[in-house]
Amino acid sequence: MISLQSHEFMNPKISDYIISSEKVAHVQMGNSLEHALLVLTKSGYSAIPVLDARFRIHGLISSSMITESILGLERIEFEKLGEKKVEDVMAVTYPQVHLDDRFEKALDLLIDHAFLCVVDKEGYFEGIFTRSALLKELRTYIHKINEL
Ligand code: 2BA
Numbered sequence: 001m002i003s004l005q006s007h008e009f010m011n012p013k014i015s016d017y018i019i020s021s022e023k024v025a026h027v028q029m030g031n032s033l034e035h036a037l038l039v040l041t042k043s044g045y046s047a048i049p050v051l052d053a054r055f056r057i058h059g060l061i062s063s064s065m066i067t068e069s070i071l072g073l074e075r076i077e078f079e080k081l082g083e084k085k086v087e088d089v090m091a092v093t094y095p096q097v098h099l100d101d102r103f104e105k106a107l108d109l110l111i112d113h114a115f116l117c118v119v120d121k122e123g124y125f126e127g128i129f130t131r132s133a134l135l136k137e138l139r140t141y142i143h144k145i146n147e148l
Contacts, residue, residue, distance in 0.1 A: 012137065032083075033088075059091055065090065
């Protein structure tokens with residue numbers, strides 16, 4: 001029986017596996033929904049962080065949040081894309097971890113979320129920890145176990 005709990009798999013720090021902030025597609029507070037939709041479409045990601053000018057994180061925005069917010073009774077009101085701001089529709093509760101948190105915490109959260117926002121103690125955005133980063137680490141660990 002493989003014991004994940006007692007093994008080194010749980011020991012690495014999240015900081016060793018994050019996609020750093022400068023490589024993460026994001027939008028800024030004050031950006032229009034039109035701009036956010038453009039960034040989401042061009043990047044190909046389904047949800048991205050909303051940051052302020054000092055790189056503090058305020059929420060997450062997704063294409064479906066945007067579409068939902070411009071749904072009228074009879075049609076999609078595209079003209080609202082230029083009027084509304086990302087802070088009007090973003091999710092303000094989202095999964096967060098800190099740089100010195102361990103895999104175990106991330107493992108629990110990544111069951112329900114595709115990525116976690118990594119923040120420092122002052123709320124500055126450090127990057128993201130993705131489900132695929134965790135799965136790659138798990139694969140490496142399983143290969144190691146199989147070679148024993
Ligand atoms: P999703 O956009 O829903 O993407 C789910 C998975 O699909 C990703 O898993 C990745 O394996 C693949 N994928 C989607 N778009 C991709 C692209 N443009 N290039 C390469 N692969 C792509 P993960 O890599 O585990 O990412 C999980 C979630 O983290 C993504 O969910 C996205 O919301 C976010 N994410 C990942 N990298 C990002 C980045 N550089 N900037 C912003 N958000 C990112």
